[in-house]
Amino acid sequence: MxxxxxxxxxxxxxxxxxxxxxxxxxxxxxxxxxxxxxxxxxxxxxxxxxxxxxxxxxxxxxxxxGTRTPQPIDSFTVEETVFVQMLRSMSESDRAILGRTAQAFANVKSK
Known part of the structure; x- marks a missing residue:
């Protein structure tokens, strides 16, 4: 190790x-x-x-x-499943914007 x-x-x-x-x-x-x-x-x-x-x-x-434990799909909440479906339907540029926004919120929450 x-x-x-x-x-x-x-x-x-x-x-x-x-x-x-x-x-x-x-x-x-x-x-x-x-x-x-x-x-x-x-x-x-x-x-x-x-x-x-x-x-x-x-x-x-x-x-x-250094390898993340994969989350089983059946462990997703209904909200998470809907969110992933929306994410998959977005354009690449929109996904990038959403990713940066989510990162900003995550950074604010952790401080």
């Missing part, structure tokens, strides 16, 4: 949820100091930590391998 890359992806996931190091550490059963060392690549998280944060929604496959 490349702990530096794992640490970077772990930080990405933490930020995606809007958690600080202490909050994610608590979810994983470790203190903020350990969480920081995981993210810096100074330590490698163990299976019990990874299992605990996976239960909280963290994409552990992504953290470990």
């Amino acid at each position: 490349q702990s530096c890359a794992i640490g970077e992806r772990l930080r990405e996931e933490r930020e995606r949820f809007g958690w600080n190091q202490e909050e994610l550490g608590q979810l994983g059963g470790v203190n903020r100091n350990s969480q920081g060392k995981y993210e810096k690549g100074e330590r490698t998280p163990d299976a019990s930590y990874l299992s605990a944060i996976a239960a909280a929604g963290v994409d552990v496959l992504y953290v470990v391998t």
Whole structure:
């Protein structure tokens, strides 16, 4: 395992949820100091930590391998399904505009 890359992806996931190091550490059963060392690549998280944060929604496959866990289509809500259908019917330029708009909203929400 490349702990530096794992640490970077772990930080990405933490930020995606809007958690600080202490909050994610608590979810994983470790203190903020350990969480920081995981993210810096100074330590490698163990299976019990990874299992605990996976239960909280963290994409552990992504953290470990860099590959996102695919979401089964049947897990989409009705709203999500309709949104994907609309997205697929848009022109490429409209999809790009929508993508930038969604990114702007996501960045505002995470701050």
